[in-house]
Amino acid sequence: MIHLRPPLLPKGITQTPSVLVQGELPYHIAVVMDGNGRWAKKRHLPRVAGHKRGVDALKQTVQACLDIGVKVLSVFAFSSENWNRPQEEVSGLMDLLGLALTHEVPKLQKQGVQLHFPGDRAKLSLRVANGLAAAERETADNTRLVLNVCFNYGGRWDICQATRLIYEKGLPLTENTLSAHLSLAHVSDPDLLIRTGGEMRISNFLLWQMAYSEFYFSDVLWPDFDSHELAVAISAYQMRERRFGRTSDQLHIRKHNHQES
Ligand code: FPP
Numbered sequence: 001m002i003h004l005r006p007p008l009l010p011k012g013i014t015q016t017p018s019v020l021v022q023g024e025l026p027y028h029i030a031v032v033m034d035g036n037g038r039w040a041k042k043r044h045l046p047r048v049a050g051h052k053r054g055v056d057a058l059k060q061t062v063q064a065c066l067d068i069g070v071k072v073l074s075v076f077a078f079s080s081e082n083w084n085r086p087q088e089e090v091s092g093l094m095d096l097l098g099l100a101l102t103h104e105v106p107k108l109q110k111q112g113v114q115l116h117f118p119g120d121r122a123k124l125s126l127r128v129a130n131g132l133a134a135a136e137r138e139t140a141d142n143t144r145l146v147l148n149v150c151f152n153y154g155g156r157w158d159i160c161q162a163t164r165l166i167y168e169k170g171l172p173l174t175e176n177t178l179s180a181h182l183s184l185a186h187v188s189d190p191d192l193l194i195r196t197g198g199e200m201r202i203s204n205f206l207l208w209q210m211a212y213s214e215f216y217f218s219d220v221l222w223p224d225f226d227s228h229e230l231a232v233a234i235s236a237y238q239m240r241e242r243r244f245g246r247t248s249d250q251l252h253i254r255k256h257n258h259q260e261s
Pocket of ligand 1: 078145
């Protein structure tokens, strides 16, 4: 096992991934957890069984983020378009959310995880919507990791609801006001987007917020994703040069000047 370089080791790390991880950690990782259906199909199981295993993979990823020191994890659990899936699968996902609220929130509370459920609650049952609000309230003071479970979420929906709010408040529409009214306004934009399951698209996830995210696509099906795969993704991220519109030379000069001062 190769350990993280000392300057990167946040206090309290209990475990390190089993691949080389050096350089800067992504502060915010977003994940499109794709491949649950195919994982289940390969095993002649109903699709919901794949989603169930997907919850286990999510639990492992949360623990790995805590261990590594990633501060924000945003996952796409149910998209605005997922209502078009077979009724059985939609209700299976709703049930899984209900179960997760009952069984996982107390554990996440102990782990120091602050929960948010960005998305449109209008179409959710009152019981589920109240459960989401209660989980957000109960975990609001936790600071180790912010976990955004995007549920009935769509990037286009988010931009529209933010624009509507700005209009209702009579505010000017600017990049700053829009960012401040999006449902992930409580966190910085994702540094790294991971999509599992071999597809290479963002499927209406964090459209506005991913303007400068690094994309990492993995063929691994989400239920098979684990702390090792996360470390591989982070290592790939660390090989990237994030230029934010600048040239490579400008970045090197800035880095040099920063080191000098
Ligand atoms: C995409 O895989 C995955 C989803 C639509 C749901 C993701 C949900 C979870 C991982 C469970 C977490 C949920 C809660 C409620 C916390 P897919 O079904 O499109 O897979 P496929 O591309 O192989 O068919």
